[in-house]
Amino acid sequence: MSDTTPVPASQLGMRRQNLALVLRLVATHTPISRATVAARSGLTRAAVSSLVDELITTGLVREGPATTSGRAGRPGRILAMNDRGPAGLGIEVGVGHLAVCVVDLRGDIRVSRRVEVANARREPTSTLTALARLTDEACAEAATLDLRPLPPVLAVPGLLADRSGTVVHAPNLGWHNVPTTQLWPGTAPAKVDNEANLGAMAELWTGHAATDFLHVSAEMGIGAALVVDGHLHTGSRGYAGELGHVPIHPEGPPCTCGAHGCLEQYASQDAVLRAAELTERALDADPITLLTERAAAGDTVTLQAIRRAGDALGIALVTAISLVDPAAVVLGGAYAELAPWLLPHIRNQIRSRLTVRPFDTEAITASALGRGGPVLGAALTGIQRILAAPGTFDAEQPPGRQSTFCGSEPPVE
Amino acid sequence: MSDTTPVPASQLGMRRQNLALVLRLVATHTPISRATVAARSGLTRAAVSSLVDELITTGLVREGPATTSGRAGRPGRILAMNDRGPAGLGIEVGVGHLAVCVVDLRGDIRVSRRVEVANARREPTSTLTALARLTDEACAEAATLDLRPLPPVLAVPGLLADRSGTVVHAPNLGWHNVPTTQLWPGTAPAKVDNEANLGAMAELWTGHAATDFLHVSAEMGIGAALVVDGHLHTGSRGYAGELGHVPIHPEGPPCTCGAHGCLEQYASQDAVLRAAELTERALDADPITLLTERAAAGDTVTLQAIRRAGDALGIALVTAISLVDPAAVVLGGAYAELAPWLLPHIRNQIRSRLTVRPFDTEAITASALGRGGPVLGAALTGIQRILAAPGTFDAEQPPGRQSTFCGSEPPVE
Numbered sequence: 117m118s119d120t121t122p123v124p125a126s127q128l129g130m131r132r133q134n135l136a137l138v139l140r141l142v143a144t145h146t147p148i149s150r151a152t153v154a155a156r157s158g159l160t161r162a163a164v165s166s167l168v169d170e171l172i173t174t175g176l177v178r179e180g181p182a183t184t185s186g187r188a189g190r191p192g193r194i195l196a197m198n199d200r201g202p203a204g205l206g207i208e209v210g211v212g213h214l215a216v217c218v219v220d221l222r223g224d225i226r227v228s229r230r231v232e233v234a235n236a237r238r239e240p241t242s243t244l245t246a247l248a249r250l251t252d253e254a255c256a257e258a259a260t261l262d263l264r265p266l267p268p269v270l271a272v273p274g275l276l277a278d279r280s281g282t283v284v285h286a287p288n289l290g291w292h293n294v295p296t297t298q299l300w301p302g303t304a305p306a307k308v309d310n311e312a313n314l315g316a317m318a319e320l321w322t323g324h325a326a327t328d329f330l331h332v333s334a335e336m337g338i339g340a341a342l343v344v345d346g347h348l349h350t351g352s353r354g355y356a357g358e359l360g361h362v363p364i365h366p367e368g369p370p371c372t373c374g375a376h377g378c379l380e381q382y383a384s385q386d387a388v389l390r391a392a393e394l395t396e397r398a399l400d401a402d403p404i405t406l407l408t409e410r411a412a413a414g415d416t417v418t419l420q421a422i423r424r425a426g427d428a429l430g431i432a433l434v435t436a437i438s439l440v441d442p443a444a445v446v447l448g449g450a451y452a453e454l455a456p457w458l459l460p461h462i463r464n465q466i467r468s469r470l471t472v473r474p475f476d477t478e479a480i481t482a483s484a485l486g487r488g489g490p491v492l493g494a495a496l497t498g499i500q501r502i503l504a505a506p507g508t509f510d511a512e513q514p515p516g517r518q519s520t521f522c523g524s525e526p527p528v529e
Numbered sequence: 530m531s532d533t534t535p536v537p538a539s540q541l542g543m544r545r546q547n548l549a550l551v552l553r554l555v556a557t558h559t560p561i562s563r564a565t566v567a568a569r570s571g572l573t574r575a576a577v578s579s580l581v582d583e584l585i586t587t588g589l590v591r592e593g594p595a596t597t598s599g600r601a602g603r604p605g606r607i608l609a610m611n612d613r614g615p616a617g618l619g620i621e622v623g624v625g626h627l628a629v630c631v632v633d634l635r636g637d638i639r640v641s642r643r644v645e646v647a648n649a650r651r652e653p654t655s656t657l658t659a660l661a662r663l664t665d666e667a668c669a670e671a672a673t674l675d676l677r678p679l680p681p682v683l684a685v686p687g688l689l690a691d692r693s694g695t696v697v698h699a700p701n702l703g704w705h706n707v708p709t710t711q712l713w714p715g716t717a718p719a720k721v722d723n724e725a726n727l728g729a730m731a732e733l734w735t736g737h738a739a740t741d742f743l744h745v746s747a748e749m750g751i752g753a754a755l756v757v758d759g760h761l762h763t764g765s766r767g768y769a770g771e772l773g774h775v776p777i778h779p780e781g782p783p784c785t786c787g788a789h790g791c792l793e794q795y796a797s798q799d800a801v802l803r804a805a806e807l808t809e810r811a812l813d814a815d816p817i818t819l820l821t822e823r824a825a826a827g828d829t830v831t832l833q834a835i836r837r838a839g840d841a842l843g844i845a846l847v848t849a850i851s852l853v854d855p856a857a858v859v860l861g862g863a864y865a866e867l868a869p870w871l872l873p874h875i876r877n878q879i880r881s882r883l884t885v886r887p888f889d890t891e892a893i894t895a896s897a898l899g900r901g902g903p904v905l906g907a908a909l910t911g912i913q914r915i916l917a918a919p920g921t922f923d924a925e926q927p928p929g930r931q932s933t934f935c936g937s938e939p940p941v942e
Contacts, residue, residue, distance in 0.1 A: 342853070352739070352856035353854055353856075361884070362852070363844050365779065438772065443766075468788065
């Protein structure tokens with residue numbers, strides 16, 4: 117018998133659990149009355165009042181003006197998530213861009229910054245300093261909206277060492293063992309995560325996807341993330357969600373990884389650009405915009421390149437769907453923008469190859485978040501942590517210490 | 530925000546949870562004293578005594594003779610899982626066999642029956658009646674051991690409709706929409722599950738595998754099952770763990786499913802037998818024994834057929850490991866017996882193709898349970914249900930109703 121001994125039940129933590137329950141109800145059903153919270157939670161009105169008072173004190177929930185429900189009794193005050201105060205701060209290093217995003221407790225994007233810049237083979241400290249400068253601009257704007265960003269969550273296109281924030285390997289950035297949390301010039305990031313994982317969580321948290329789905333995205337490489345029962349499946353070593361180097365044609369062209377016929381040889385951004393004969397493009401033009409323009413114009417070479425990518429993605433997805441049986445597949449990043457031309461080929465492969473346990477190909481869709489998914493997922497991570505455990509969230513910092521919330525100290529010029 | 534509202538905490542169910550905790554401790558550490566149960570559970574001695582009394586009354590736990598621990602105080606009585614009374618009953622329809630297995634509460638196999646018989650394209654009622662006869666023999670023998678089998682759990686090599694017990698599709702049996710629970714002549718099965726799933730759970734429950742692993746087995750078809758955090762990953766529609774029809778060589782030979790180059794074209798039992806030129810074998814010879822004998826004798830054609838299967842399995846596993854990142858891969862069923870010749874080729878493929886996030890190929894192993902895994906998993910399912918929720922298990926049935934525990938009524942000849 118395996119030893120998975122459960123822990124004994126106790127009353128400890130019950131208030132914290134109920135605090136989270138009430139906050140989740142307010143978050144999901146904003147605006148909502150105390151009475152409705154009591155009815156939906158199964159808690160007594162007295163218990164709800166005490167819990168709501170705590171949530172108001174910590175700045176997570178605010179009360180609206182008194183309203184009358186039309187029934188007898190005291191007029192109620194409507195509860196809503198606070199649109200000021202604590203805010204999620206997402207920051208992102210991409211191969212070709214830097215991005216910052218601030219979301220309020222309702223999950224709404226309030227501040228957004230993105231600059232296109234070549235970060236491949238750039239010194240990590242230089243890249244992070246530039247991102248810190250962008251973060252400060254965003255934090256300054258957030259302050260004018262009465263928002264106080266939490267410590268940032270950093271999205272990177274690479275493989276992370278568990279929890280330490282060290283990027284073990286980001287081949288398209290040229291990063292190896294980069295200790296991002298140490299190099300970051302401001303308040304240390306609360307978390308550093310792979311951009312594909314964060315893109316997937318953004319889909320989940322914004323309600324665009326089911327709670328069981330596979331998210332496949334392309335920036336420079338190909339990223340994948342598996343969400344099961346509303347949770348990211350990280351795998352036994354944190355390596356789950358690798359799809360770029362699965363074999364499509366085992367005897368196919370050699371790959372940079374040493375194997376042959378990997379998915380990235382057909383469906384990475386570079387592979388598509390090469391096949392579309394766009395490798396000699398001007399560096400300042402956005403390559404995906406270039407591709408979509410040519411595809412929209414009916415350029416045969418471009419359409420063939422996209423078809424080759426779609427067929428390869430479809431073959432990889434046949435295996436993924438067979439093994440994992442997700443409710444949906446979401447195409448993120450550059451794939452979202454290429455979806456009008458990519459999706460038909462993916463769906464054809466699925467239809468012709470997945471016959472034993474057919475899959476409704478309409479469940480394969482393009483992300484509505486596109487290339488903005490990862491940085492939004494990073495920002496929402498902070499909010500989700502508060503929603504999951506409001507009992508461990510510190511009450512409002514005194515005004516004089518607001519700067520410690522900010523993503524970084526002012527950069528030294 | 531997605532609506533995954535937690536339920537309110539309450540004291541309800543706390544006793545049941547603690548009952549399960551105590552039973553799990555006894556199961557994992559048999560024999561164990563009340564004092565040790567108290568120390569390991571964090572519960573008071575009084576609470577443990579009350580819970581243990583309930584477990585003894587329901588026949589799940591028994592007390593040994595009084596012992597002195599050498600310390601001061603009353604002599605304690607050692608607790609152990611009851612090796613009489615409630616027992617798990619697993620029954621299995623294979624393409625080429627029927628099997629029954631009875632395990633006691635300790636998980637030990639007490640009665641085991643297996644007959645080789647061709648069930649492909651046989652009338653389902655006829656197959657199930659033959660299995661019921663075998664089940665009655667096993668139940669009669671279990672009765673002589675003071676064991677009272679729970680309602681059976683049935684293992685089938687097919688796709689199940691969720692919870693209803695209807696086998697939607699078992700291509701190698703020729704079954705389509707077979708309502709097994711209705712056709713079964715005895716006490717309705719408590720559960721009907723896919724044999725690959727049950728084989729995987731047997732690995733988990735007998736402690737031979739990690740809590741995160743991929744189980745790949747071959748009987749006539751190829752079955753796979755994914756265990757994550759000690760739980761079977763069933764997928765959004767219950768279809769997870771399909772590996773037989775993933776594309777290995779997308780332009781390869783046509784498959785019965787309508788696609789091309791599926792794994793079963795290279796690594797199913799039939800594909801290996803065909804490649805080994807053993808298709809005209811006598812029907813009464815066990816084909817896997819034939820293969821292992823020839824491989825052991827160094828027969829070139831047989832070794833090449835196994836290599837072809839191993840290479841294809843390796844390619845499928847590269848994708849599976851990349852996507853899911855299991856801690857281990859267990860080869861069950863016929864693969865377990867072919868492992869000495871199969872494993873080196875599988876490992877070679879993994880080593881040469883999984884370079885970005887390497888996988889220790891020693892973590893790919895042959896199941897110790899071999900072809901007996903699924904029926905053992907079926908039998909252990911009943912025991913695990915009791916371990917998980919002893920509070921919902923009925924106390925001993927009065928002696929006159931013991932026959933309702935048995936897998937089936939005597940078959941009508």
